[in-house]
Amino acid sequence: MTLELTMTIGARHLELALSVGSTETVALMGANGAGKSSVLQALSGLVKPDAGHATLGGRPLFRLGTGSSARTSGTGDTGSAWLPPHQRGIGTLAQEPLLFPHLSVLDNVAFGPRSAGATKAAAATTAWQWLREVDAGDLAQRKPAQLSGGQAQRVALARALATDPELLLLDEPMAALDVNTTPFLRSLLKRVLAGRRAIIVTHDVLDALMLADRIIVMEHGRIVEAGPTAAVLTHPRSAFAASLAGLNVLSGSLSGSTLLMPDGVKVAGRPAGGPGAQAPHAAPEPLAEGGPEGMAAFAPSSVSVFLSPPAGSPRNCFQVRVTELEPHGGHIRVRASGLAADVSPAAIAELGLEPGTEVFFVVKAAEVVLYPA
Amino acid sequence: MQVLAPRNSPRRFGEPWQFQAVPRWIYLLAGVGALFILLPLFGMVAQVDWAAFIPLISSESSIAALGLSLRTATASTLLCIIFGIPLALVLARARFRGQGVLRALILLPLVVPPVVGGLALLYTFGRVAWIGQTFSTFGIDIAFSTTAVVMAQAFVALPFLVLSLEGSLRTAGQKYEAVAATLGARPSTVLRRITLPLVLPGLVSGAVLAFARSLGEFGATLTFAGSLQGVTRTLPLEIYLQRETDPDAAVALSFLLIAVSLVVVLLAYRTPRSPLRVLVRGSAPPQDVLP
Numbered sequence: 303m304t305l306e307l308t309m310t311i312g313a314r315h316l317e318l319a320l321s322v323g324s325t326e327t328v329a330l331m332g333a334n335g336a337g338k339s340s341v342l343q344a345l346s347g348l349v350k351p352d353a354g355h356a357t358l359g360g361r362p363l364f365r366l367g368t369g370s371s372a373r374t375s376g377t378g379d380t381g382s383a384w385l386p387p388h389q390r391g392i393g394t395l396a397q398e399p400l401l402f403p404h405l406s407v408l409d410n411v412a413f414g415p416r417s418a419g420a421t422k423a424a425a426a427t428t429a430w431q432w433l434r435e436v437d438a439g440d441l442a443q444r445k446p447a448q449l450s451g452g453q454a455q456r457v458a459l460a461r462a463l464a465t466d467p468e469l470l471l472l473d474e475p476m477a478a479l480d481v482n483t484t485p486f487l488r489s490l491l492k493r494v495l496a497g498r499r500a501i502i503v504t505h506d507v508l509d510a511l512m513l514a515d516r517i518i519v520m521e522h523g524r525i526v527e528a529g530p531t532a533a534v535l536t537h538p539r540s541a542f543a544a545s546l547a548g549l550n551v552l553s554g555s556l557s558g559s560t561l562l563m564p565d566g567v568k569v570a571g572r573p574a575g576g577p578g579a580q581a582p583h584a585a586p587e588p589l590a591e592g593g594p595e596g597m598a599a600f601a602p603s604s605v606s607v608f609l610s611p612p613a614g615s616p617r618n619c620f621q622v623r624v625t626e627l628e629p630h631g632g633h634i635r636v637r638a639s640g641l642a643a644d645v646s647p648a649a650i651a652e653l654g655l656e657p658g659t660e661v662f663f664v665v666k667a668a669e670v671v672l673y674p675a
Numbered sequence: 676m677q678v679l680a681p682r683n684s685p686r687r688f689g690e691p692w693q694f695q696a697v698p699r700w701i702y703l704l705a706g707v708g709a710l711f712i713l714l715p716l717f718g719m720v721a722q723v724d725w726a727a728f729i730p731l732i733s734s735e736s737s738i739a740a741l742g743l744s745l746r747t748a749t750a751s752t753l754l755c756i757i758f759g760i761p762l763a764l765v766l767a768r769a770r771f772r773g774q775g776v777l778r779a780l781i782l783l784p785l786v787v788p789p790v791v792g793g794l795a796l797l798y799t800f801g802r803v804a805w806i807g808q809t810f811s812t813f814g815i816d817i818a819f820s821t822t823a824v825v826m827a828q829a830f831v832a833l834p835f836l837v838l839s840l841e842g843s844l845r846t847a848g849q850k851y852e853a854v855a856a857t858l859g860a861r862p863s864t865v866l867r868r869i870t871l872p873l874v875l876p877g878l879v880s881g882a883v884l885a886f887a888r889s890l891g892e893f894g895a896t897l898t899f900a901g902s903l904q905g906v907t908r909t910l911p912l913e914i915y916l917q918r919e920t921d922p923d924a925a926v927a928l929s930f931l932l933i934a935v936s937l938v939v940v941l942l943a944y945r946t947p948r949s950p951l952r953v954l955v956r957g958s959a960p961p962q963d964v965l966p
Contacts, residue, residue, distance in 0.1 A: 387853070388862075394854065402873075462857075499722050
């Protein structure tokens with residue numbers, strides 16, 4: 303009983319397939335415009351893909367033909383089907399709470415059960431139960447305008463859950479909240495998402511770590527990486543996942559304990575699979591011929607910065623030009639040619655680093671993890 | 676139409692600032708504009724013969740005209756609500772070919788002289804016209820009846836309600852409706868519990884405009900319904916008729932018409948419990964605002 307989705311939207315260059323187990327939470331991640339929201343809107347029935355099909359727990363959500371067959375008008379096209387949003391049993395929680403402004407908090411939460419045909423009393427009972435579940439029982443009689451952002455989002459969560467959806471779609475549910483209310487909602491989500499099927503679109507790696515069993519990374523309308531959260535974050539393959547994990551990632555062809563990059567640079571490291579290493583996860587689709595066969599990952603904190611190449615054999619040395627300096631938790635993160643190094647402010651001053659400076663990033667081979675792509 | 680839109684549009688509170696970027700000379704022009712409306716009103720009120728006011732407005736023909744006006748304007752407003760809500764919904768939400776043309780045609784009565792509207796109705800529903808003839812064979816004569824008055828009023832008033840409501844629907848957007856649908860609400864439930872409550876201010880102001888327009892309708896009524904006392908002679912027609920014979924009575928009745936219109940507008944826009952304010956401030960009494 304899984305969610306199965308295949309869809310294409312030509313105008314947005316979107317083409318993907320995914321499935322979500324019945325008690326699984328999947329984090330859908332990627333840069334803005336990657337198509338994450340389109341996936342959610344197609345699932346909830348607000349946007350019609352050009353082609354594709356989706357089933358949720360054996361129930362068909364939609365089946366849309368490809369190309370010419372979809373255009374044939376009339377009743378001849380029996381393969382085409384589209385379940386309207388209200389029959390899908392898919393709840394949503396968006397960035398904005400979107401509580402109905404004219405209804406009290408209690409009536410907002412009771413709206414779903416009422417629409418499903420519950421009596422007023424039964425719907426109110428369900429609403430009370432969910433309001434208490436999200437710690438908002440004392441807000442029941444208020445109007446949405448009288449709530450803070452965090453309170454409103456909790457009520458919106460209760461409203462979505464009160465319909466007992468088979469799938470919950472969360473579209474950056476914490477993006478509009480201030481930093482003080484985010485942790486509470488996140489732990490609340492962790493509690494209610496346990497044993498529930500959900501897809502969460504987020505930019506925050508903490509959401510993925512705490513809430514998701516799996517991460518799916520999208521780029522330009524395609525899935526570029528998918529796997530268990532821990533595996534994606536320890537052995538990222540896409541640039542996006544690497545930046546999420548806060549790691550430097552290089553790709554090339556692997557041979558033994560070296561990675562040969564396309565530009566001829568060799569990176570020495572230790573192959574993954576040693577004690578404590580995560581089992582490498584499968585790539586979502588076979589990689590194109592001539593593509594990278596292996597990856598090398600290392601943390602910015604393991605990089606030393608020098609003005610001249612140091613002597614010493616078991617080290618990797620990259621000649622780079624500094625592009626950005628930014629504060630990063632007590633250190634200064636030095637970005638240069640797609641790599642990052644964390645250096646103390648004192649060292650920055652001593653080296654006289656500024657954007658444009660030519661430097662050498664040096665990392666010990668023991669700090670570099672190599673794994674197949 | 677914008678001038679008559681709700682004063683507080685939903686979800687838009689005034690900034691708590693003392694600053695405003697209105698140049699002073701604007702106040703001068705605004706004052707002139709306000710005087711242009713107010714002076715004639717005062718001028719007419721000054722002409723009212725207060726000593727004879729009650730007898731003037733309580734003549735048999737005046738009472739009949741006032742009663743007919745209130746009844747027909749109410750009926751016409753109801754018609755506008757029943758057909759205006761679907762029209763506004765279709766224009767604001769649906770997408771189909773010829774939508775722009777349809778909107779333009781529906782709004783035509785706003786710009787066409789009412790006499791022309793009355794003629795159009797006469798040549799459609801009149802005794803000699805094609806639809807009118809069909810009705811006639813069933814013994815129903817629409818033209819020159821109270822029904823004709825209501826139809827003439829609805830013809831000129833419907834665009835006011837459609838325009839006001841369509842604007843509200845577009846402003847409200849479809850976000851709440853989409854959320855309601857994902858919560859399992861059927862389209863009819865969404866309409867009843869979400870869409871209409873959210874655009875209630877626009878609906879109320881549209882209905883008030885439609886009522887006021889119906890109350891003041893003259894040209895189309897005279898052309899299509901004629902001027903029969905107690906049957907089709909509404910207050911504006913009575914005023915016009917009295918103007919020739921008894922100018923004092925005409926002025927008194929005009930004052931009455933203004934007073935009735937003012938009460939309606941004030942009721943809709945100024946009461947503390949106005950749906951506008953309840954919706955915007957969320958300061959509703961504990962019970963549901965809506966049935």
